Amino acid sequence: MDIVEKNKIEENFDDELYLFSYAVDIAVSSGMASASGLARRLRVDFTKACKIVDMMEAAGIIGPADGARPREILVDKDGANNILANVTVSLLKQIKSNTK
Numbered sequence: 524m525d526i527v528e529k530n531k532i533e534e535n536f537d538d539e540l541y542l543f544s545y546a547v548d549i550a551v552s553s554g555m556a557s558a559s560g561l562a563r564r565l566r567v568d569f570t571k572a573c574k575i576v577d578m579m580e581a582a583g584i585i586g587p588a589d590g591a592r593p594r595e596i597l598v599d600k601d602g603a604n605n606i607l608a609n610v611t612v613s614l615l616k617q618i619k620s621n622t623k
Contacts, residue, residue, distance in 0.1 A: 540611060540614070542565060542567065542571075542575060543575060543578060543579075543607075543610070544607050545565060546561050546565060546572075546575045546576075546579065547579060547584055547603050547606075547607060548603075549561065549564055549565075550579065550584065550585060550594075550596055551584075551596055551598070551599070551600055551603045552600075554596055555593035555594065555595075555596065556576060556579060556584075556585045556593055556594045556596065557576070557593040557594065558572040558573045558575075558576045559572070560593065561575060561576065576594065579594075580594070582606050582610055583597060583598070583606060584596070584597060584598055584602075584603055584606055585597060
């Protein structure tokens, strides 16, 4: 893997992590999470917002879908920050192992 490819991976990681952490902040501060709401606030397309919502559910930040209702927030601000720190560390380890 050359340096250009490695830089592109790291830039993409930074963008994704920023969007994810911003989405978590929006969800926790507003008390609800929905793909359509995140798409509007993050100014991303609906598919990207759905992916972020799925990531938040997998991380344990929000609950499962309940029809058309916004998702329940399962953690407070401190819990969300702890989860974000753990997600960041695990993703960095994954990137390092993939770029060797």
